[in-house]
Amino acid sequence: MEYKLKRVGRELVMPGKVIDFYRDTMELPDGRIEKWDYIDHKRGGACIVPVLPDGRILMIHQYRPAIDRETLELPAGARDSIQEDTAVTAARELEEETGYRSDKITLLLKLRSAVAYCSEFTDVYLAEDLIPIGGQHLDEAEEIRIEAFDLDTLLEKIYSGQIQDAKTAAGILAYSTRLYKEGK
Amino acid sequence: MEYKLKRVGRELVMPGKVIDFYRDTMELPDGRIEKWDYIDHKRGGACIVPVLPDGRILMIHQYRPAIDRETLELPAGARDSIQEDTAVTAARELEEETGYRSDKITLLLKLRSAVAYCSEFTDVYLAEDLIPIGGQHLDEAEEIRIEAFDLDTLLEKIYSGQIQDAKTAAGILAYSTRLYKEGK
Numbered sequence: 001m002e003y004k005l006k007r008v009g010r011e012l013v014m015p016g017k018v019i020d021f022y023r024d025t026m027e028l029p030d031g032r033i034e035k036w037d038y039i040d041h042k043r044g045g046a047c048i049v050p051v052l053p054d055g056r057i058l059m060i061h062q063y064r065p066a067i068d069r070e071t072l073e074l075p076a077g078a079r080d081s082i083q084e085d086t087a088v089t090a091a092r093e094l095e096e097e098t099g100y101r102s103d104k105i106t107l108l109l110k111l112r113s114a115v116a117y118c119s120e121f122t123d124v125y126l127a128e129d130l131i132p133i134g135g136q137h138l139d140e141a142e143e144i145r146i147e148a149f150d151l152d153t154l155l156e157k158i159y160s161g162q163i164q165d166a167k168t169a170a171g172i173l174a175y176s177t178r179l180y181k182e183g184k
Numbered sequence: 185m186e187y188k189l190k191r192v193g194r195e196l197v198m199p200g201k202v203i204d205f206y207r208d209t210m211e212l213p214d215g216r217i218e219k220w221d222y223i224d225h226k227r228g229g230a231c232i233v234p235v236l237p238d239g240r241i242l243m244i245h246q247y248r249p250a251i252d253r254e255t256l257e258l259p260a261g262a263r264d265s266i267q268e269d270t271a272v273t274a275a276r277e278l279e280e281e282t283g284y285r286s287d288k289i290t291l292l293l294k295l296r297s298a299v300a301y302c303s304e305f306t307d308v309y310l311a312e313d314l315i316p317i318g319g320q321h322l323d324e325a326e327e328i329r330i331e332a333f334d335l336d337t338l339l340e341k342i343y344s345g346q347i348q349d350a351k352t353a354a355g356i357l358a359y360s361t362r363l364y365k366e367g368k
Binding site: 073119 | 185187188189191197198200201202203205207208210213219220221222223245246247248249250251254255257292293294295296297298299300301302303304305306327329339342343345348349350351353354357358360361362364365
């Protein structure tokens with residue numbers, strides 16, 4: 001399909017720390033000109049579904065100021081640089097946030113957070129056969145608590161609204177669907 | 185858990201059209217002060233999994249300037265006002281974007297797009313027993329094409345990276361998992 005919607009300008013209006021705020025000039029299908037918000041997420045990131053040998057999944061409790069509540073999320077983090085392979089990000093965040101590593105990390109799905117106005121992407125990896133490495137290595141801004149849950153409990157938490165983080169919901173549901181498709 | 189991470193200030197640095205950009209002043213667990221980005225999505229929205237009587241799902245092709253590509257997404261849209269019930273948003277967006285209505289719209293899951301820095305929420309509804317109402321009613325900035333897919337095709341598109349929009353992936357995977365749990 002040929003689209004008539006076109007971007008005819010882009011202006012950086014406010015640089016941020018992890019994101020930059022731009023104002024795009026758009027030409028609409030009917031020819032009118034409009035200003036649209038655009039958020040560039042500078043680095044993108046990775047998210048991990050870490051599965052223990054007994055099938056339970058490692059999850060993170062943390063306080064999220066942007067929504068002013070404690071969340072239950074999969075481990076995740078931004079890339080160290082825009083050159084970094086997200087598989088490297090995933091392995092690092094797994095070790096730092098959970099204190100486990102894995103020799104079996106595979107891509108599960110690729111996500112875009114908010115396609116209407118934001119460039120952010122998150123690659124979601126499955127990490128199986130977890131091996132303990134002796135404790136987390138958190139940076140000074142991280143204050144998190146790890147807990148392992150079985151898959152059915154996490155699915156209930158998604159359907160009841162206790163888990164709302166989109167990458168976490170999509171990652172767990174994708175893992176669940178894949179197990180089902182494989183007949184497990 | 186008591187968290188030591190605290191927000192001690194918030195400053196609006198750039199108002200936008202659908203989002204506002206703030207700079208938060210955070211007190212870290214170790215006592216240091218840091219500036220964090222915060223994006224307030226003003227209205228939140230709804231997303232719909234629209235299921236035809238034959239089981240196929242109505243999807244939307246559209247061009248998304250923020251990621252500079254055509255996407256395949258579930259119908260979705262922002263609330264008309266911050267008072268609007270997202271069930272009303274869902275019913276309206278379903279009719280406008282697909283030309284179908286439903287008397288059976290139920291909440292499937294609640295999502296937060298980017299909990300690290302953004303307040304946006306999207307309530308995802310399941311719309312069953314669709315009834316054609318005779319054509320879409322698009323606004324002047326919308327340029328979309330509807331196509332119906334069976335569920336297995338959409339799951340393949342998620343796992344192969346052809347569908348990356350997080351609300352779309354989570355919504356389809358949640359519907360698929362629910363069907364499986366119900367033994368369908």
